[in-house]
Each structure stands twice: as structure tokens, then as C-alpha cells.
Amino acid sequence: MSLQSATPVNAASPQSEREQAAQLKKTLLQDIRRSVYVFRVDSGGCNACDIEIFAALTPVFDVERFGIKVVPSPRHADVILCTGAMTRAMRMPALRAYDAAPDPKIVIAYGACGCTGGIFHDLYCVWGGIDKIIPVDVYIPGCPPTPAATIYGFALALGMLDQKLKASQYVETGDERVAVNHPRIPYDLRILLEREARRMAGYRQGREIAENFMALLEQDDARPIAQRVTEFLARENDPRLTEIVHSLEAICTGESVGTNR
Amino acid sequence: MFKLLKEVFRTGNATVRYPFAPLPAAPNFRGKPHYDAERCIACAACTIACPANALSMTTDVAAGKRTWEICFGRCVFCGRCEEVCPTQAIALSPEYELAVLDRADLYQTAEFRLASCRICDTPFAPRKEIDYVVALLVQAGLPEALAELRRAMLEICPACKRQSQVSREAGAGGLHQIGVTP
DSSP: OOSSOSSOTTOOOOOOOOHHHHHHHHHHHHOOOSOEEEEEEESSOOSHHHHHHHHHHSTTTOGGGGTEEEOSOGGGOSEEEEESOOBTTTHHHHHHHHHHSOSSOEEEEEHHHHHHOGGGTTOTTBOSSGGGTSOOSEEEOOSSOOHHHHHHHHHHHTTSSOOOOOOEEEEOOTTOOOOOSSTTSOHHHHHHHHHHHHHHHOHHHHHHHHHHHHHHHHOOOSSOHHHHHHHHHHHHOOHHHHHHHHHHHHHHTTSSTTTOO | OHHHHHHHHHHOOOSOOGGGSOOOOOTTOOOSEEEOGGGOOOOOHHHHHOTTOOEEEEEETTTTEEEEEEETTTOOOOOHHHHHOTTOOEEEOSOOOOOBSSGGGGEEEEEEEEEEOTTTOOEEEEHHHHHHHHHHHHHTTOOHHHHHHHHHHHTSOHHHHHHHHHHHHHHTTTTGGGTOOO
């Protein structure tokens, strides 16, 4: 066996479907008059997707009320649900499961990894998506998809709901200009506030808190800022938020510049 | 038996009616990034921050265009793009119904025009970004007339800036001494 292959390792091409199978699949999608049997293939996932699939089977989401049932063998399956980024080690088991399933079969790529390889898309041992190996019919993005997103994906696969996401292209036209956020707050102060809020609350909530606080500062209101802030905090009634907003207030009044960081 | 039935009636039905009735996402849920191309200045901060490379930007100098692209199939919903965006053009929305039948539907693109360098006439930076920098200078306290004067400097590409710097140094006799000719 030669060590050098003619094609690069990652240049895989998906198995092609036979024409007859494609015809059968159309009828399967349109009038399936029985339960849908799902076989789950983990082709190198981190298990978060599998946990969400099982969450979709719990009484709260209960996909079995639609007759969607997880089966232990690909020979019973109508739907093959593939999670994971298709790693080198799991590609043969995934291919064997695909080949073992009887012919009108739907393949669903589940999660960011299943759709495109996700955060692992450029690793050396990863093919980057289920559709590099086997033809995929439905993509369910999400990292991991919530049980509700899972139900939506199945409803889409079985033709119960319509697709919401569409490809979109935007082309810049005319003389668009982007205005600066919070034009009435000095630029340096804005940076200090955003930095402090993020330091205390993390990047996502910190940004939100800083935005709310700056909106409060910019309000056209006759009352003094301290009173407005107190009213806002009383309304929110959250000790964590109170702590952070007081810290931001101290920056505005110049009490803590250079001491907190 | 009666006790059990009583318990069943008391508990009621725990299953959500989801596909038949909308299911609102939990507060702070991180769903599909909502992108507002009109607020975007094509600065590429999000494409650098994106850990999964779901966001990408390609510059076509010949056509004078820069194309921003997001692949929802690769997004891991971390919100880093939302954090770094200086104009709040991208923000995570509570939308989670993202499943598609065709892979092409997972992509969203936006195309921006590039401004040309005043000296060599090569497109080098998005027009909107330069406008935004001027607006930022005004906000930072520079009088508007002066900020507009700065625009002449901002609309020169880095290569030409270096070139003019070198010529200036050479004119002052600084570089001839170490044997560099501009």
C-alpha cells in the first residue's frame, strides 16, 4: 500500500444517490402514513447535540406524539440523524449506518458541526460536515439546537412547516452613513463605562447594562440623573444590577477613575 | 387509584404545544445573529472575533468591493460579534427556527464599496468606515472643519502613506546616510 494517496485526505465527495432512491424519497416525504423511525449517528460530536435530542424526547417536548421514535438499528430507520463534525475515526461507522438503512431515507445534519463542521471545521482529522460524506436533506443549525429547533427541523423534513430562513444578499446603495452611538456622551467616558460594565458582568450582559445606563444618561428629563438611576434600579429590583450601576455612576461623577482597574 | 387521578388532574399537561403554537425563547437566549447591513461599516472586527469562522470578509480590489458573509450553519451563537461590533450592526436575536432544506439558504451576504486612495487610486478601505472615523473624530471633540481636513489623510492607503513618509525622510537627508533610496 502506498503511503501517498492521489487525492488529499479531506477531499471527500458524498456518496451519490441512485435515481430510484431519490424518487422514493419524494413519496416518503409527501405521504408517510406511519411513524417516523429515527436512527441517531454520532459522527464525532461532543454529545451536547445528543443531550438535546434526548431533551426533545422528554415529556415537555415529547416528539413521540408525532410518531417520531428513536430506534436502535439503522435497518429500521427512515431518518438518519447525524451529529458531529464527521471525524476521520467516525466516517466509516457513519457510512455503514447510511448503507444499512433501507432506501427511501432522509439524512438530517444536526448542529453546527453536522451542518458545516462548526467550530471544528478546519481541524486535520475532520471532514467538516455530514454532507462531505453522505447526501443531506435537512440542515438543523444550532450549537446545540434547542429541542424546539429540533422539532422545527423534523417538521420541516416531514413537510409540516415551511422554511423561514432564506439566503439574502445586500448591496450597498447610495450614500449611506452610520451615525455614532450615544453622540451626547463623551467618547472617553463611553469607553470607561463599557469597560467597567463588561468587567463586572461579562461581555454580553455587560454590554447590555452599559447600553441601558447610557440611554438613561441621554434621556431628556428635567429630573437629576441620580434620581432617574434610583428609580430605574427600584424598577429592576436586582441587587447585582444595583452594584454594577452604582459603579458606573461613580465613574460618571469622577469618583473612581483610575481606582477600579 | 383515585389519588393518582387526582394528582394527574392537578398536574395537568406538561407538554408544550410548540409546532402548533409559538414557543417564546427564554430571556437572554442566544439565537440567530440579526444583521443590519445599513449600520455595518465593514470594519471586519466581527470576522476576526468569530471563533468558528462563521463570519468572513473578502476584499475584491479589482471590483472595489468588500463582501461580508455569515454562515448560520457554522455559527456557535457565542455573541462575540455582538460584543466587538462598534456600530451595533449585528446582535443575537431570540430566533431559533433555522432549519433549511438547501445549504445555500444558510448564507447571508452584504456587499460594500471601497474608497480609493487619493494618491494611487487603488481601492483600500470601505467608504462607510472612513465616514465613521470622521464622525468619531467629531464626537471626540475635533471641530467639524478640522475633521473634514483630516479626511484627506484618512483617504490615503497605507502603502502611499509609507511612501510619502520615506520621501519626506529622504528629503531631510535622514535615509541617504544609511544608504536607502526611496
